[in-house]
Amino acid sequence: MRARREPPPFRIVEVARIEPRNPHMVRITLAGPMLQGLDPGLPAASVRVLLPGDPTEVVLPTWAGNEFLFADGSRPTIRTLTPLSFRSGPFELDIEVVRHGNGILSAWVDTAKAGDRVAVSGTGRGYKIDPAVRSFLLAGDESALPAISMLLRALPPEAEVEVAIEIRHPDARLELPAHPGATIQWCQLEAGSTPGDFLFAAVTSAQIAPDTRVWAAGEAAAAQRIRRHLFDERGLSRSHAVVRGYWKYGRGGVRVDV
């Protein structure tokens, strides 16, 4: 097996604040001196969050060439999130987590309290914005809302930005950062539909000019369908679109690797 590049080291942090953003999304502020030197990365970057079995004592794994492992060979519980905002003095990192009701991370959010410890490693690759581009399409589901917020803050104000967001419930909408050229379309999944259906429909029905840049993220199978549509059917240049699978529908405990 080919060795992968070692990710940045884990930093132990504490939950400082927990703030519901809506009934389905929680903002958690992580804090601690070990965040000093964390590279905030580009918009829509990623961080690995290690959830310890015991929130009072974080045992850190080591990099085993291809993944993080504990000394006894067991795998730590690590999930990938978006480093929404990073501040220094005191050092704080905000993450926002979807309460989808069916996973270790989602359950952790429901029980986390100030003072609980986790560890973060990052940041992973983000989106490099071409400042000369004047047309963007952003598409994502609830898990991509933090990344879309970061992108809206960072895109050139002169650009036209079409945003399509798939939500499961009407109250999953969030107030997004204002962008003068943004048009936001919220698409609510209907009963019986599969996560990603509306995301795919939003991308296939969008006007995409040859110079438009597309950024899309959400359920992994939908991301795959979107890639095929953009690159194989529309013939969009691969350098003009970033499409990322953020989670896998119906696969308990399986993480989409970044």
Ligand SMILES: Cc1cc2nc3c(=O)[nH]c(=O)nc-3n(C[C@H](O)[C@H](O)[C@H](O)COP(=O)(O)OP(=O)(O)OC[C@H]3O[C@@H](n4cnc5c(N)ncnc54)[C@H](O)[C@@H]3O)c2cc1C
């Ligand atoms: C680069 C990147 C950035 C990400 N940023 C964020 C972020 O900022 N906020 C965020 O909430 N998520 C984000 N995600 C997605 C997040 O990593 C996954 O949703 C996470 O693995 C869920 O962990 P879990 O333990 O709750 O569920 P898992 O153990 O991964 O899965 C258990 C079950 O829950 C289902 N499930 C998992 N995630 C979701 C979901 N979002 N909606 C509905 N069902 C789900 C699975 O299909 C499975 O059936 C990001 C992923 C990547 C790759």
